[in-house]
Amino acid sequence: MKKIINAVDQVEEQMIEGLCKAYPQYVTRVGDTHVVARTNKKEGKVALISGGGSGHEPAHGGYVGEGMLDAAVAGAVFTSPTPDQVFEGIKAIQTDAGVLMVIKNYTGDVMNFEMAADMARDEGIKVEQVVVADDVAVDGSLYTVGRRGVAGTVFVHKIAGAKAETGASLEDVKAVAEKVIDNVRSMSMAIRPCTVPAAGTPGFELGEDEMEIGIGIHGEPGTHREKLQEADQIVDQLLEKILADLDFTSSDVAVMINGCGATPLMELFVVNNHVADVLADKGVKVYKTFVGEYMTSLEMEGFSISLLKLDDELKELLDAKADTPGFKVI
Amino acid sequence: MTNNAKVVELLKQISDKIDENAQFLTELDAAIGDSDHGINMARGFKKVVEDLPGVAEQDIGAILKKVGMILVSTVGGASGPLYGTAFMKAGGVVSGKMEINADDFLEILEAGIGGVQMRGKAEKGEKTMLDAMLPALDAMKAAGTADTRAMLDAGVAAAKEGVEYTKTIIATKGRASYLGERSIGHQDPGATSFTVILETIAEAY
Numbered sequence: 001m002k003k004i005i006n007a008v009d010q011v012e013e014q015m016i017e018g019l020c021k022a023y024p025q026y027v028t029r030v031g032d033t034h035v036v037a038r039t040n041k042k043e044g045k046v047a048l049i050s051g052g053g054s055g056h057e058p059a060h061g062g063y064v065g066e067g068m069l070d071a072a073v074a075g076a077v078f079t080s081p082t083p084d085q086v087f088e089g090i091k092a093i094q095t096d097a098g099v100l101m102v103i104k105n106y107t108g109d110v111m112n113f114e115m116a117a118d119m120a121r122d123e124g125i126k127v128e129q130v131v132v133a134d135d136v137a138v139d140g141s142l143y144t145v146g147r148r149g150v151a152g153t154v155f156v157h158k159i160a161g162a163k164a165e166t167g168a169s170l171e172d173v174k175a176v177a178e179k180v181i182d183n184v185r186s187m188s189m190a191i192r193p194c195t196v197p198a199a200g201t202p203g204f205e206l207g208e209d210e211m212e213i214g215i216g217i218h219g220e221p222g223t224h225r226e227k228l229q230e231a232d233q234i235v236d237q238l239l240e241k242i243l244a245d246l247d248f249t250s251s252d253v254a255v256m257i258n259g260c261g262a263t264p265l266m267e268l269f270v271v272n273n274h275v276a277d278v279l280a281d282k283g284v285k286v287y288k289t290f291v292g293e294y295m296t297s298l299e300m301e302g303f304s305i306s307l308l309k310l311d312d313e314l315k316e317l318l319d320a321k322a323d324t325p326g327f328k329v330i
Numbered sequence: 331m332t333n334n335a336k337v338v339e340l341l342k343q344i345s346d347k348i349d350e351n352a353q354f355l356t357e358l359d360a361a362i363g364d365s366d367h368g369i370n371m372a373r374g375f376k377k378v379v380e381d382l383p384g385v386a387e388q389d390i391g392a393i394l395k396k397v398g399m400i401l402v403s404t405v406g407g408a409s410g411p412l413y414g415t416a417f418m419k420a421g422g423v424v425s426g427k428m429e430i431n432a433d434d435f436l437e438i439l440e441a442g443i444g445g446v447q448m449r450g451k452a453e454k455g456e457k458t459m460l461d462a463m464l465p466a467l468d469a470m471k472a473a474g475t476a477d478t479r480a481m482l483d484a485g486v487a488a489a490k491e492g493v494e495y496t497k498t499i500i501a502t503k504g505r506a507s508y509l510g511e512r513s514i515g516h517q518d519p520g521a522t523s524f525t526v527i528l529e530t531i532a533e534a535y
Contacts (some may be wrong), residue, residue: 218364
């Protein structure tokens with residue numbers, strides 16, 4: 001394992017400190033927890049909290065700031081944060097308007113956040129939750145725990161955050177978050193794996209000429225493995241699955257081309273070049289495109305495509321001001 | 331009757347046993363999950379043992395609740411909330427008691443398993459720890475509390491059968507559910523860790 005770290009058990013701690021030292025105007029650490037909260041707490045609005053394992057930076061701490069999250073909780077690398085940590089986050093940001101938890105659909109994440117919500121309700125704090133499950137690679141049938149939450153989560157942070165900033169009620173912020181969840185679909189692929197520091201070896205192996213299609217953000221297996229193809233063919237394959245899952249025809253969409261951590265921006269633009277062409281061919285209207293690293297998987301090399309179907313409300317909220325270390329609309 | 335000092339001793343033995351089985355549990359998890367069950371459980375119970383001196387003089391309900399809190403804040407993943415909730419709910423039914431008998435033990439188990447069901451929203455037959463827990467509880471109730479030895483033995487036997495049963499079914503809860511039919515043939519790590527714990531209790535009696 002070759003990494004720029006000091007000690008395996010210090011990575012999360014030092015990442016959080018480094019983030020707060022870089023952007024003190026946006027984020028402040030809550031005591032000695034692994035929670036970062038908005039430096040200028042805004043009273044009277046619904047407060048948003050999200051989080052998950054570390055290793056997905058800029059998610060989730062990088063999305064704390066005006067127009068997005070009020071707090072983010074970081075667990076160990078690729079491991080859900082514990083309820084006591086989430087509870088500290090909720091307490092730090094709670095307002096009379098209530099708290100909305102944005103959870104990615106993993107069994108551990110859902111349980112830990114729900115336990116934290118129980119603790120918060122015991123103290124009289126109003127808490128609601130939404131669970132993001134946008135990954136079309138895995139079957140969302142009755143026989144699984146449902147789809148995984150991946151890069152589409154960032155759209156939920158952005159749009160629900162913008163709604164909260166308007167002073168909307170907890171019910172209304174939750175409703176718009178659910179609207180995003182219902183209308184966002186993602187799929188990912190990778191050509192090189194990543195190594196969790198504590199594990200020391202890659203989570204999976206891929207041959208020099210192989211790629212994994214439908215991979216999860218922790219390197220979980222996807223739909224299948226095959227020989228590496230040209231970028232346009234890979235895009236065709238991912239888009240086919242996404243477009244088959246939800247009818248985007250003649251809709252306005254927001255596009256996110258997300259790098260998994262070690263993918264050159266050059267290649268992400270190569271990907272987007274074809275994504276834009278295919279969508280135009282299919283009569284899908286691109287309203288706004290985001291290309292960059294939004295939900296990474298350490299140094300995994302690969303990308304995901306997310307499409308969000310927009311109506312007037314979602315467009316307005318997508319365009320509203322967001323000023324955070326990892327996401328800006330100004 | 332089992333007093334609070336004995337419960338503390340038992341928790342240490344459970345911690346040792348989990349530690350001995352950590353690698354085995356992690357290997358089981360590697361096959362169908364995210365390969366951290368043993369590591370996480372061992373870390374949690376190690377912390378339990380470290381913090382036990384602080385609560386050893388308290389009643390059994392308080393001790394079990396404290397164990398639950400420690401597991402919840404150290405184990406992580408899904409097992410942390412599940413085992414943590416189990417111990418907290420178990421502690422709730424023996425609040426204030428300095429001694430417990432076989433009837434209390436059944437109540438502890440029933441409340442703990444109820445906590446797992448509530449938190450995990452799973453049922454029997456989904457390839458989870460409940461597939462060892464529920465049969466063990468049923469077998470112990472059927473055996474009755476007149477003969478504690480026989481009751482515990484019946485529970486362990488049923489839990490082991492439950493673990494074997496998990497090899498034959500498809501996972502529909504947890505990360506193993508994405509594997510569908512590929513989960514057949516593998517035993518559930520959570521059902522296994524519960525069986526290790528119950529066995530330790532039975533051996534200590």
